[in-house]
Amino acid sequence: MAAKQNKLAFLSMPAPASYVAGLGRGASGFTTRSDIGPAREGPSAEAVAEAQARRGEEPEVDPEQFQDPDNEYGLFAGTTYEQDDEEADKIYDAVDQSMDSRRRARREARENEELVQHRAERPKIQQQFADLKRGLSVVTDQEWESIPEVGNLTRKKRRKNERTFVVPDSVIVGDRGKTEYENSLDTRQQQESTLWVLASKLEELDGKSIKARAILEKGRLVNPANEILWAESVGVEERSGGAAQAKAVLSRGLQECATSGLLWSMAIWAEPRPARKSRSVDALKKSKDNAIVTCTVARLFWAERKIEKARQWFSRSVATEQDRVLGDHWAWWLKFERQHGTPEHVAEVVKQCIAAEPHRGPVWQSIAKDDKNVGKGMRDILELVAEALH
Numbered sequence: 001m002a003a004k005q006n007k008l009a010f011l012s013m014p015a016p017a018s019y020v021a022g023l024g025r026g027a028s029g030f031t032t033r034s035d036i037g038p039a040r041e042g043p044s045a046e047a048v049a050e051a052q053a054r055r056g057e058e059p060e061v062d063p064e065q066f067q068d069p070d071n072e073y074g075l076f077a078g079t080t081y082e083q084d085d086e087e088a089d090k091i092y093d094a095v096d097q098s099m100d101s102r103r104r105a106r107r108e109a110r111e112n113e114e115l116v117q118h119r120a121e122r123p124k125i126q127q128q129f130a131d132l133k134r135g136l137s138v139v140t141d142q143e144w145e146s147i148p149e150v151g152n153l154t155r156k157k158r159r160k161n162e163r164t165f166v167v168p169d170s171v172i173v174g175d176r177g178k179t180e181y182e183n184s185l186d187t188r189q190q191q192e193s194t195l196w197v198l199a200s201k202l203e204e205l206d207g208k209s210i211k212a213r214a215i216l217e218k219g220r221l222v223n224p225a226n227e228i229l230w231a232e233s234v235g236v237e238e239r240s241g242g243a244a245q246a247k248a249v250l251s252r253g254l255q256e257c258a259t260s261g262l263l264w265s266m267a268i269w270a271e272p273r274p275a276r277k278s279r280s281v282d283a284l285k286k287s288k289d290n291a292i293v294t295c296t297v298a299r300l301f302w303a304e305r306k307i308e309k310a311r312q313w314f315s316r317s318v319a320t321e322q323d324r325v326l327g328d329h330w331a332w333w334l335k336f337e338r339q340h341g342t343p344e345h346v347a348e349v350v351k352q353c354i355a356a357e358p359h360r361g362p363v364w365q366s367i368a369k370d371d372k373n374v375g376k377g378m379r380d381i382l383e384l385v386a387e388a389l390h
Contacts, residue, residue, distance in 0.1 A: 196215060196216060197216075209236065216236060217233070228262070230250075230260070231262050233249050234250045254267060261287045264282075264287050264293050267279060267283065268280050291317045291323035294317040295313075297313050298310050298313030314332065318330060325356065326358060327359065327368075328361030328389070331363070331389055332386075332389060334350065354378045357378065363388055367388060
């Protein structure tokens with residue numbers, strides 16, 4: 001039986017003379033330091049000069065080699081630094097320091113002379129009026145008071161005289177709740193917002209939307225936390241055809257009035273239908289138990305055909321004494337029961353509404369204050385408001 005051939009025998013074989021490792025991968029021949037031996041220092045200047053003398057050549061001398069006094073590098077590179085060289089360097093350093101001190105003393109003396117001469121030629125203002133200031137010591141108080149005041153003839157902006165006043169206690173007490181949030185406006189805020197809103201509506205009816213927008217913006221500067229002014233500003237932008245601008249104003253209003261149920265309700269309806277549910281969750285977190293947001297959520301359940309949930313949320317929107325005066329919510333509930341409820345449900349809503357005597361809400365107030373509806377009862381007003389809602 002033949003012996004088994006060793007497949008790795010080539011590893012111990014010498015390489016061919018023209019072999020280059022990695023030639024198949026694109027490598028080429030190269031030379032290493034082991035091939036040429038260790039590096040050797042070149043011949044010294046003396047060896048070069050001696051070789052040139054043997055060959056009869058004159059040494060090449062650069063005439064500009066030692067002409068630069070600042071370039072002394074390499075002049076003594078081939079010599080040995082001995083003790084006498086060190087002593088010479090110390091002597092040179094001492095001479096340089098002595099010369100520097102002499103030059104410094106001369107320079108300082110010259111500068112002092114120039115300064116004295118300059119002050120003698122151009123004295124300061126205090127020195128020029130020194131004798132006159134000494135003469136002011138004999139001026140009496142009556143003479144000082146009789147001196148007229150000189151007007152400010154310069155073009156510089158004069159500083160205003162600051163005046164201070166005592167802050168009333170009412171302002172201090174009212175400033176305590178500046179950082180607090182409320183879900184409702186007081187009577188004074190409603191009256192102020194009504195004036196701004198009416199002024200903007202008059203301009204808008206006259207076709208001056210820009211002026212109406214400016215009036216509301218000025219009103220928001222005076223009352224930045226008034227949700228009615230923000231809501232009316234959003235309405236002006238929507239009626240002007242600027243949906244993107246209306247959304248921007250609404251987002252700014254939510255920053256100023258973070259717990260406003262009115263603005264959160266408008267934000268819910270401003271979203272597309274698939275995103276309204278998630279937006280309503282944010283509204284409930286920010287303005288908890290707000291009647292306007294609760295009624296909006298009930299209308300969302302109504303649109304999704306969730307009748308029982310919608311009925312529960314409509315009931316929650318008029319649950320408290322403060323919310324029972326919102327006539328628009330009663331009208332929405334009545335309209336819902338007429339479509340999906342029984343006659344008993346409709347009668348119960350009407351009965352509770354009459355007992356609550358609502359008088360608030362934009363649609364309710366516009367219909368109740370109409371001259372055509374003077375003298376009508378609560379039931380008739382409720383029917384008219386339910387028909388006007390859409």
